[in-house]
Ligand code: FES
């Protein structure tokens with residue numbers, strides 16, 4: 001046995017993400033070879049051996065601190081490695097998010113896997129390939145420029161009989177040579193990148209063999225259910241746990257504020273938890289889901305000016321019409337289908353935690369701190385994660401499991417139920433955007449004064465040609481709010497800030513286009529000079545078969561566009577509104593994106609389809625209900641997420657732009673969904689919605705005014 | 706009450722001695738080690754825990770073990786036969802009808818029950834049958850396409 005408890009190495013690698021394929025070096029060797037890192041804030045290691053291992057069997061293991069959340073990073077990162085190293089895509093095994101085996105990573109979010117980490121992995125693989133080529137030249141006694149590499153085999157040009165494989169060269173050892181400044185391949189030489197690839201996680205996921213944190217079984221595991229306060233801010237007064245004994249096998253642990261009921265079966269732990277009578281002191285609720293916006297307006301932190309040019313006063317003087325509008329959006333939950341889960345085991349003074357997380361290295365530090373362990377005595381392993389969307393950056397369950405494992409001396413699993421998932425979610429913050437803007441008599445935007453409260457500054461600045469303008473932001477999703485601003489935690493939610501900022505901006509643009517009597521696409525095009533934006537707008541319009549008409553045209557067509565961290569996106573939608581019920585049916589969505597280099601076109605399409613479906617939720621129904629720190633939304637009956645019957649036909653247009661660096665696609669296509677649906681509702685009915693989600697009640701109210 | 710309860714799981718007879726009021730989901734996952742069936746909501750609202758009992762898809766989070774006594778239970782682990790994927794699994798795999806994959810077992814199992822009843826469902830029938838299975842990643846389009854493809858493959862051709 002290799003010290004991995006009851007998991008065989010095969011299983012171990014499989015759950016770490018290696019698709020259940022054998023690799024021929026030993027885990028202990030990998031541990032021994034971990035590159036030295038500087039203390040403080042570590043960055044990506046420079047030694048390429050940290051990212052890849054060539055096995056004696058010819059398979060290559062790629063080690064990355066990123067995790068597979070569903071976004072397909074396991075596949076697209078394998079494509080990048082295979083491309084630059086010149087090995088078959090099918091021979092790459094991925095090990096992801098294991099803090100002992102993988103190089104440090106900040107976390108998997110912000111569409112950074114490809115945009116930011118992609119170049120790191122590519123250059124590591126390119127350097128390894130160049131070193132291997134040099135080693136091969138020495139071994140074959142042929143100058144490197146007379147050699148070629150294909151599928152991990154180095155051979156002499158015109159003499160394929162003279163060849164050596166990577167595996168033969170490396171013989172399972174670490175590669176000690178290094179080269180400086182090896183260039184990566186130019187896109188025109190790509191064979192693997194830019195093409196569809198079979199997902200590496202497919203077989204495990206369709207057979208039920210894919211393991212998530214709650215699926216890791218260790219003998220002797222206790223399942224913990226934890227006494228939770230009824231509201232954020234409530235403090236424990238008293239707890240009577242005597243009746244827990246009525247459930248045979250259930251035990252109670254108290255450790256400061258942590259009261260847990262443990263049992264070998266999670267459902268029986270749950271049954272025992274229901275027998276605990278805990279009393280809490282609760283502060284009087286200061287705010288609820290109806291009064292929150294006034295509260296934010298009053299209490300938001302100081303505003304920062306993000307950009308300004310021209311002169312707003314002059315602009316306003318030149319305006320023939322002025323528009324003063326306020327846009328609101330509610331708290332939105334992440335609700336991944338997999339709730340936060342973790343299993344912790346302590347053995348020989350070292351804690352191992354299998355956790356559903358987007359930030360394994362972040363949790364490592366938190367667990368170390370909670371247990372008072374040195375960091376090298378903490379290992380986080382990230383199996384498949386059942387969705388994150390930003391919500392699995394916070395991972396209290398991992399810390400709770402580790403604390404309880406230490407107290408009980410047994411492996412402990414903590415799996416949130418759905419109510420806990422809502423309660424401890426780091427919601428997308430409720431936010432307010434105020435825009436004051438004006439039009440000249442010639443139908444040009446004269447000025448633009450944009451102020452966002454609490455959503456965050458990302459992409460708050462517009463990209464339109466406006467002579468007099470200012471963008472101001474106060475507060476955001478990152479925390480650092482004044483205490484009590486939000487009654488619970490807020491955090492990043494797929495494309496943080498940008499859903500809110502885009503909803504407000506693109507609604508306001510539409511309002512002005514309508515006032516100017518212009519077609520909304522034409523109005524945008526006449527205020528945009530960035531050729532990438534022009535291109536996505538035109539590409540989406542063509543796929544949508546847009547014909548110009550000022551809104552409201554009665555057709556139910558909407559348009560919105562945005563930039564997101566280097567990606568350009570334009571979305572068109574068609575809706576039908578039932579005036580009697582206020583229900584909206586989105587029947588068709590076309591989304592065009594320019595994300596620079598597309599690593600995996602099918603993956604990009606899939607992310608786009610997913611983002612559009614998910615975006616319908618925050619546009620139409622998703623809204624967390626609360627009274628003070630009490631989260632009233634507890635399950636899917638009162639929090640409606642998109643379903644099959646909501647589904648529009650979706651068409652994705654990917655702009656070819658391989659010479660621009662890849663900028664990511666998991667988030668950009670969601671950002672227009674609020675605005676495009678709002679604009680389409682206006683086009684259908686003439687009614688304008690200023691608040692997300694656009695529920696039937698709000699739509700009926702808007703239709704009445 | 707703790708007592709032995711017998712049923713068939715993926716073709717194998719089993720007998721578990723347990724509290725008969727426990728929900729099947731937990732017996733599958735922890736007593737029998739079949740972790741392909743997932744917990745999503747615990748209240749019959751998401752479909753992640755779907756399994757087949759007899760010929761019907763049921764929500765195992767809300768089905769007591771005593772209620773499946775003597776019955777045949779099929780889970781995602783029982784769908785492939787002799788190392789061959791079920792056509793639904795094959796279609797999900799080929800079309801990448803998943804992202805995080807957490808809803809996938811429930812989706813496939815629920816679609817399996819639909820195709821038992823209606824080998825060639827219309828798109829509307831598929832949507833109706835699948836509508837209470839939630840997917841947060843938004844894999845819906847591909848799931849519908851995969852079910853269509855599997856139905857076609859199973860009845861021997863394209864419509
Ligand atoms: S877990 Fe059973 S329906 Fe959601």
Ligand code: FES
Nearest residue numbers: 804808840841842
């Ligand atoms: S694939 Fe993630 S929930 Fe469906």
